[in-house]
Amino acid sequence: MTSKPAFRRLVALAAVLAGVLAVLIVPAAYGEPPASDYRSQYLSRVESHYVDTGLARFHYTRMGTGSPVVLVAGRGLWGYSWRDVIPALAAEHTVYAVDLPSQGFTELHRGDFAYDLPAMSQALVSFLDAVGLRRTALVGHSWGGAWSLYFAERHPERVERLVLLDSPGLDAEKASVTPLFTTPLVGELATNLTTRAFYADNIRGTFQNKHLVTDEVIDEFYAPFSRPANRAGFLSLWRNLDYRLTDAGLEQVTAPTLVLWGGADSWLPASQAGRLAERIPDATAAVLPGCGHTVHEDCPAQVNPLLAAFLR
Structure with missing residues (x-):
């Protein structure tokens, strides 16, 4: 006999899969959506660079x-995610916003990249070495926070300060949509057939202040996501990120750490903020009411002063 909690999980999974298949059935009939031809307006307003390494052109x-x-931006996003944070920090810091593999405009040189925590940490090593940063402060959001956390565990001598924004790192609750991407075939459908409209719905779901999710925001994010290589990397990350690794190494973080979380995060429960901070030797946590998962974009007026003060 199926227990009530197990039954509820099955019902939730069935609802997610049914909703996604309903959205995807029409695109599937016409084949994979083409890559967006939108040209980033943001990149024309900022100092954009590329650096080549043996691993990637970052x-x-x-x-x-x-x-x-x-x-370091979160899942399915890129450096545009930091557009409100960068000016707030640039008065006192040299601020780098990097696209790691599967993000933005970075292109891998190797086809055997693993898309797991060790590989993403090594990608960060490769980038930092290429731009001459032996030691730096790291700020990561969501998956980008998990990659930054694992890097800080493995290379504590290279991290001056660490900020984790709504970042998985505990062997604990996962986003409710996880089964969608980890289920064989369904994950491929959901990723490869994601239209701009479906992608936009997911981005809005990470905000409480949904009026901030403008057409420009969707276009800036969706265009690089729509590239086949980025879609493939995105799906691999869903399936390969193992937070048992970060959970086991939390005591190895030596950098002062700030854990920030949106109190209205519908992807990961805000209760993880305090639990994560308790496990890191020199960490504090703050939960911001009325803010969603993409907390720095959703609530920049609250987040930016906290970041500036901590990094100062």
């Missing part, structure tokens, strides 16, 4: 002067 932006801060 795309990044850079602004400001002072001690370095490296920003």
